[in-house]
Amino acid sequence: MRISEFDLIRHYFSDLSYGAATVITGVGDDAAIIGGDCDTNQVVTVDTLNAGVHFFADDKPEDIARKAVLVNLSDLAAMGAEPQWITLSLTLPDADQGWIKRFSQGLRSVLKDYRISLVGGDTCRGEHLSISIQASGKVPVGQAVLRSAAKPGEKIYVTGFLGDAGAGLMIRQGKIKALHPETGDYLMHRLYAPSPRISFAMSIRNMASAGIDVSDGLLADLGHILEASHVGAELDIGQLPLSKPLLAQMGLDQARNLAMTAGEDYELCFTAPAQASEKIRLLAEAQRLPVRCIGQITTGSGLVASLDGQTFCLPEQGGYRHF
Ligand code: ADP
Numbered sequence: 001m002r003i004s005e006f007d008l009i010r011h012y013f014s015d016l017s018y019g020a021a022t023v024i025t026g027v028g029d030d031a032a033i034i035g036g037d038c039d040t041n042q043v044v045t046v047d048t049l050n051a052g053v054h055f056f057a058d059d060k061p062e063d064i065a066r067k068a069v070l071v072n073l074s075d076l077a078a079m080g081a082e083p084q085w086i087t088l089s090l091t092l093p094d095a096d097q098g099w100i101k102r103f104s105q106g107l108r109s110v111l112k113d114y115r116i117s118l119v120g121g122d123t124c125r126g127e128h129l130s131i132s133i134q135a136s137g138k139v140p141v142g143q144a145v146l147r148s149a150a151k152p153g154e155k156i157y158v159t160g161f162l163g164d165a166g167a168g169l170m171i172r173q174g175k176i177k178a179l180h181p182e183t184g185d186y187l188m189h190r191l192y193a194p195s196p197r198i199s200f201a202m203s204i205r206n207m208a209s210a211g212i213d214v215s216d217g218l219l220a221d222l223g224h225i226l227e228a229s230h231v232g233a234e235l236d237i238g239q240l241p242l243s244k245p246l247l248a249q250m251g252l253d254q255a256r257n258l259a260m261t262a263g264e265d266y267e268l269c270f271t272a273p274a275q276a277s278e279k280i281r282l283l284a285e286a287q288r289l290p291v292r293c294i295g296q297i298t299t300g301s302g303l304v305a306s307l308d309g310q311t312f313c314l315p316e317q318g319g320y321r322h323f
Pocket residue numbers: 009013014026027028029030031032047075215
């Protein structure tokens with residue numbers, strides 16, 4: 001019998017908490033929150049990248065290492081947490097020292113940039129290259145940004161631009177050709193070197209009510225917020241933030257489509273009460289990060305969208321699902 005990825009997790013893995021540790025938020029958010037000392041909570045997440053599923057086996061080892069760390073940091077950012085350390089579990093088809101050296105250099109560069117330590121892991125042989133990284137960070141007690149706290153009337157924001165990584169992937173897969181070398185470079189960079197919005201996320205954790213990182217596509221990820229918060233949303237398609245290179249490469253309709261359905265942008269999608277909008281604008285400006293209001297939370301359930309005041313028919317299904 002076939003079962004979807006999220007049903008599988010909910011059914012078989014969401015109810016196995018028997019330890020003494022205080023689990024504040026377990027399975028079902030971007031990361032788990034565990035009680036720490038009296039001032040801080042520990043935030044923990046793990047993500048695996050498999051050759052042939054998440055990256056091409058012949059991708060540059062530096063790129064693979066960097067992205068494996070960045071996608072985990074993005075989940076910590078989604079919670080408003082400050083990253084502290086990672087562990088690395090590596091499955092290698094062979095011990096090619098040249099490859100491992102470059103992988104380690106990639107790790108070093110990203111860990112240095114974000115001032116994080118590799119504190120442990122596991123290395124073993126396996127048929128296919130696979131990289132699992134667990135990341136941990138901290139957040140002041142009660143300030144983690146959950147998926148489950150969005151309220152009707154609040155505004156929905158996204159950081160940066162959406163759809164870039166999806167177009168980068170189409171170029172990497174050979175489905176399309178880059179219009180110009182610079183366009184191609186930009187889109188590939190967005191695919192291989194996402195920018196987890198850690199400092200921005202930490203700065204808005206008092207204002208944001210709910211948040212998620214856009215890893216599987218905006219419709220799918222915003223959908224997780226709606227489901228967890230038992231609310232609906234109205235999206236203004238004209239407000240989707242689209243980069244110039246994406247528009248040049250794909251045209252407006254296809255760019256919008258990618259912004260809604262393609263994954264791997266690792267931007268933040270968050271909700272906040274309307275009275276926080278000026279503060280959010282100022283914080284975004286101070287950090288030179290584009291932050292766009294794309295709609296609002298409503299009562300009820302599910303997503304509706306409009307464009308120039310007309311109802312807009314959303315694409316069938318957004319988001320990558322493994323099962
Ligand atoms: P994200 O896209 O933010 O990394 P996922 O969609 O991978 O989140 O996972 C959704 C939730 O399910 C998370 O809370 C994650 O920890 C949990 N989860 C996923 N797989 C498992 C598993 N095998 N056992 C326990 N929890 C899991």
